[in-house]
Amino acid sequence: MSNATLLVELLTEELPPKALPRLGETFAMKIREGLGARDLLLANEGMRWFASPRRLAVTIPAVATRAPAREVTEKLMPVAVALDADGRPTPALLKKMQAKGIPESAVASFERRVDGKAEALFYTSAVDGATLAGVLETVVQEAIKALPIPKVMRWGDGDATFVRPVHLLTMLHGGEVVPGRVLDLDSGRLTRGHRFMSRGEIEIASADAYEPTLMAEGKVIAHFGDRRADIETQLIEAATRENASLGEYADLLDEVTALVEHPTVYVGEFEAEFLAVPQECLILTMRANQKYFPLFDTNGKLLSRFLIVSNMRVADPANIITGNQRVVRPRLSDARFFFEQDRKQTLESRLPRLAKVVYHNRIGNQLERIERLEALAGKIAHRLGADVAAARRAARLAKADLVTEMVGEFPELQGVIGRYYALNDGEGEVVADAVAEHYRPRFAGDALPRGNVACAVSLADKLDAMVGFFGIGMVPTGDKDPFGLRRAALGVLRILIESPLPLDLGELIGDCAAGFKPGILADGFDTQLLDFMLERLRNLLRDEGRPQAAVDAVLAQRPSRVDLVPLKLAAVLDFQKMPEAEALTAANKRIVNILRKAEGALPDADVTLLQEVAEKELFNQIVVAEPLVRSHFENGNYTESLTVLAGLRNSVDRFFDEVMVMAEEPLIRRNRLALLAQLAGLMKRVADISRLS
Numbered sequence: 171m172s173n174a175t176l177l178v179e180l181l182t183e184e185l186p187p188k189a190l191p192r193l194g195e196t197f198a199m200k201i202r203e204g205l206g207a208r209d210l211l212l213a214n215e216g217m218r219w220f221a222s223p224r225r226l227a228v229t230i231p232a233v234a235t236r237a238p239a240r241e242v243t244e245k246l247m248p249v250a251v252a253l254d255a256d257g258r259p260t261p262a263l264l265k266k267m268q269a270k271g272i273p274e275s276a277v278a279s280f281e282r283r284v285d286g287k288a289e290a291l292f293y294t295s296a297v298d299g300a301t302l303a304g305v306l307e308t309v310v311q312e313a314i315k316a317l318p319i320p321k322v323m324r325w326g327d328g329d330a331t332f333v334r335p336v337h338l339l340t341m342l343h344g345g346e347v348v349p350g351r352v353l354d355l356d357s358g359r360l361t362r363g364h365r366f367m368s369r370g371e372i373e374i375a376s377a378d379a380y381e382p383t384l385m386a387e388g389k390v391i392a393h394f395g396d397r398r399a400d401i402e403t404q405l406i407e408a409a410t411r412e413n414a415s416l417g418e419y420a421d422l423l424d425e426v427t428a429l430v431e432h433p434t435v436y437v438g439e440f441e442a443e444f445l446a447v448p449q450e451c452l453i454l455t456m457r458a459n460q461k462y463f464p465l466f467d468t469n470g471k472l473l474s475r476f477l478i479v480s481n482m483r484v485a486d487p488a489n490i491i492t493g494n495q496r497v498v499r500p501r502l503s504d505a506r507f508f509f510e511q512d513r514k515q516t517l518e519s520r521l522p523r524l525a526k527v528v529y530h531n532r533i534g535n536q537l538e539r540i541e542r543l544e545a546l547a548g549k550i551a552h553r554l555g556a557d558v559a560a561a562r563r564a565a566r567l568a569k570a571d572l573v574t575e576m577v578g579e580f581p582e583l584q585g586v587i588g589r590y591y592a593l594n595d596g597e598g599e600v601v602a603d604a605v606a607e608h609y610r611p612r613f614a615g616d617a618l619p620r621g622n623v624a625c626a627v628s629l630a631d632k633l634d635a636m637v638g639f640f641g642i643g644m645v646p647t648g649d650k651d652p653f654g655l656r657r658a659a660l661g662v663l664r665i666l667i668e669s670p671l672p673l674d675l676g677e678l679i680g681d682c683a684a685g686f687k688p689g690i691l692a693d694g695f696d697t698q699l700l701d702f703m704l705e706r707l708r709n710l711l712r713d714e715g716r717p718q719a720a721v722d723a724v725l726a727q728r729p730s731r732v733d734l735v736p737l738k739l740a741a742v743l744d745f746q747k748m749p750e751a752e753a754l755t756a757a758n759k760r761i762v763n764i765l766r767k768a769e770g771a772l773p774d775a776d777v778t779l780l781q782e783v784a785e786k787e788l789f790n791q792i793v794v795a796e797p798l799v800r801s802h803f804e805n806g807n808y809t810e811s812l813t814v815l816a817g818l819r820n821s822v823d824r825f826f827d828e829v830m831v832m833a834e835e836p837l838i839r840r841n842r843l844a845l846l847a848q849l850a851g852l853m854k855r856v857a858d859i860s861r862l863s
Contacts (some may be wrong), residue, residue, distance in 0.1 A: 172235050172527035173212055174344030176205075176302070177377035178310055179227035180353070181338035181361055187428035191394055193317055193333070194221025198228035199822070200316045204309035205230065208300040209237035218381075220392040222431045225361070227392060231707045233343060237299030238577045249289040251284055256705055300395070302343055307350030307357075314352070328354035338362065349353040363388015364431050366482065389483075390431040392647040395418040398427040401479055404435035405463055408477050411438060412464035416477075422457050429461065432482040438495045440464070441473045444502045448590050451505040454580050460498050508575040509590075516595045517570035517588065523571060533690065536569055544569065546630040550683050553673060556622035557600065564604035565824070566625045567592055571605075600624075611661050619663055625665055629678065633657040637682040640699040641691030656826070657707040663732055663854055670733035676700060677730070686691045687859075700728070707732060717743065719862050726858035732808065741808030742857050751862070758853050759860040761846045768843045779837060784821075784828040785845060791821045792848055799852050808856045815853055822849070 178201055187192065198219030205211050213232035220227035239622040246252060252263040259267070259277055267274065272293060281292045314332065325335035341348040341357035350357045359374045367389035374380055386392045391397040402423060409416050427433075443450060449472035454460040456476055461761035463477040478494045480487070506592060524536035533539070543565040551561035571577050571588035578586075589606035592597070600623050619628040639653050640644070648657050679696050704725055713719045720742045729735055745751055765772075765809040780786045795814050802811035831846065833839045853859055 173232055174235075174346075175339060175377040176230045176233040176306075177227065177341040177347075177374065177380050178306075179225055179338075179361055179380070179385075180332075180336050181225050181340070182332070182336045183334040184223045185221075185226070185324055185334055185428075187425050189318070189812070190221050190223070190428035191424065193319075194219050194394055194548060195225050196317055197221075197226045197232075197313050200313035201309055202230055204305075204312055205233060205302075208305050209240070210234050210300065210302055210305070218393060220381075221334070221394040221428070222392055222397070222428060224365075224431070225390075225392065227340075227380070228529070229380055229684050231731075232419070233302065235343065236301045239299050242297045243281075243292050243294040245285060246280070246291045246293055251293055252291045258502075265815060286493070287769070301590040303348055303350075306341060307349050307352055310350070310352050313404075317327075326354075328356040329392070330731070340374060342374060342377045342380075344378075344782055363390045364481075367432060391433070392431075394427060397430070397433060398423060401427055401430075401433045402436070404433065405477055405479075408435045408437055409463075412465055412473075412475055414467060414473055414475065415470075416463055417466050417470070419463055422461065422463065426461050426479045430479060431546040432481060432483060433481050433613070434483040434487075436478045436480055436487050436494075437475060437490050438491050438498070439475045439477050440495065440498055440502055444506060445472060445474060447506045447509050448587065450583060450586050451509060451576065451580065452502060452580055455501045455505050456498065458582070459578055460494070462498065480700045481592055500556075503578065508579055509587075510586075510681060512574045512576055512591060517567045517591050517597075518595070520566050520570045520573050521566070522728060523573045527572060530638070530642075530644075532642045534687075536572065538565060539634060540569055542634055543627070543630045545685050546634065546682050547626045548676070549802070550626040550673070551623060552627055553677075554622045554626060554671060557627060560598065560600045561604070561623045563597070563628055564601045564623060566670050567597070567601070568605050568608050568793055569625055570630065571855060594811065604628075611664055613657070614660070618668060622671075627667060629662060629665060629673075632662050633678055633682040634685070634697055636662075636694075636703075637679060637691070638686065641686065641695045643695075643696070645702070655702075656706060659703050660710060663710060664705050667731050667736060672731070672733060675703065675730040675732055693805060700730070707735065711735075720746070720857075722860040723859055725855040726861055727854065737806060738808050738856050742859070742862070744809045745812040745816070746862060748816050750816040751859075753819055753823060754816065754853070755859050756825065757819075758824070758850065758858075759863045761850050761853075764862045765843065765847060766833070767832070768840075768847070772840070772844040772847040775848060776841055779841040780845075781838065784824045788818075788821045788825045788846060788849070791818050793851065794843070796848075796852060799855055803855045811856055813861075816851075 198217060202217055204210065210233055211230070212234055218229050247263060252260060254260055256502045259274070264274070267276070276293065277808045282289055283292050283295065292432050317333070319333045322331040322333060323335070324331050328338070331714055332353060336353045337357060338354050339355040339357045340359060340361055341350055342359055347357060347359055360371050361374060362368060362443050363372055363383065363384060369387055370386045372383060381392060384392050391400060395457065405416060405419070441669040446598055452472060456464050461479070463479070465473045465475045476498070478491065479491050482490065484490065521537060521540065524540060524754060529536050529539050541592065544562045547565035548562040569589065571584055574587065574591070576587045577584045585606050585608060589602045592602035600621065603620065604624040604627045606633050607624040607655065610617055610619045610628060619625050635653060635658050638656050641657060644653065665671065666675070671707060677701060683691055683696065708721060709726055713717060716739060720739055723742055724735055724738045727842040729738070754835055775789055777789060780789055795818060798814045800810050802808070829842065831839070831842045
């Protein structure tokens, strides 16, 4: 059979659920790439990859039994070595031809070609294409080696290693078994289905019959995407029957899809008395520990019902439902116990225990950090005109829930549960909300803290981390960022830009550094940190689709008021649409290059030293434009500021056409450089427009 569908399947023990989709897709892609590299693929579409708890598989249509023959050209040796003075083969060439099995009669077909500095002989021959039977074993082995597996294991008496023990290998081309041995297993056509619902070992008649056979006889939905879609449909239908909604469930859906092969959704419930516990606690324990889907009413309030995704479909699911309800009850009881016990102590009373919690051995403990956060949050709130006392109080209590029973059991609830405890202690809602939201944004796309008090505490928390770790040299490198400083930097930038907040980033770093004990922070760390944050800002703007040249032009000024960056970007984009933009951009670039030749600082141009009409005209234009540009800039009217500069185009063009900047007379030359420096200073108010060239 020259053209048929190929099936490759590894039947394993239960695979890691969170890694399963990536394992399945990578396994399939690498097999397809391996076949393509050997010219065995006759089509690029139609591949389906499969991943269930106990299998990785792929079907690829239009795979050839044998690849077409191809021409291969190889370099033999330099002509000077291969041929004698009369053009006859030398012993060296004949020996190489014999070693490669090239007949002497082929000499006439050799091609002479310049290779580097010398001429060489090249030989072109037809090579038989690879056979599927000859290479599939290698292709599968290469795919296995390429899988993102951090740790492998060995099983039985063999030497094979994989993420989990492998029991069967299926390799079918059409209806024929492709012979091969992988992971100490010989290929065949047998597989197994569901652990309990399958009829036993299943024989796959052909590659195209894989999916329907596995479903009909093995009760397995092998395709990850199909299984996920089936579960989601069942969940939505069940929630609808219960007059409820599912909330956020995408991540849990992926994980549950990796845990079942024949999903069926059932409805469970728990005692309504547990709803007295904050719903975040109950939601977390159901989702994280039990993989259940909580149900919510139309207002987003948790109901005392949940959905179970079972790996079994039975006529009477009573035992399954009862068993799951029995399992979840102790978990909910633990959450209630932790909540009730924690409320017996105020957050304020827990603060001394933070002295025993090390933040970093070179920076200090959490209590010392709280003192820094309290002072910094107060300063930021003062700059914002916000409630300083509320900001200081929220910062003081922000980390107290780290030593509660609830956070000890569920670290994901830090901040969230702190809000409930703060309200229980009689703190105001502004303080309690700031305690909950000071971790925001936790990830890309996460909500920002609401209100200036919460923003002040959040900024203080993130800045303290960045200043502390940069100050002791613990800077992110490559992919390593153990303290989440990139995430913290993006959080600060998003808060400043999206809120927006009129805060100077350099001043914030300075205020934060002032809270550390003398001698902890290294000299010059602040410049390094500001560079780091501006680079994160560059990446953030690039990810938003902002034009790179405009971003570079604005960030070249090292702006510390990052809340103004979007306005400056908009002004630069408007400027680029002006007819004068291209000429002024080129002129500005020329000015930058000329000023590099200037020695020392340049004063303002002296009007008495101006000689040419063109330079006098430019001087007068600058005198008129400077106060307008400055006024527009200081009022945040950046587009108007650049529009004024656009009006200088004709004078700038005439200056460069008629004036020799690098005049022989030193005073005249330096005065003209000073004039250009004044012009450059005006042009760089909003952005370095020379970067737009």
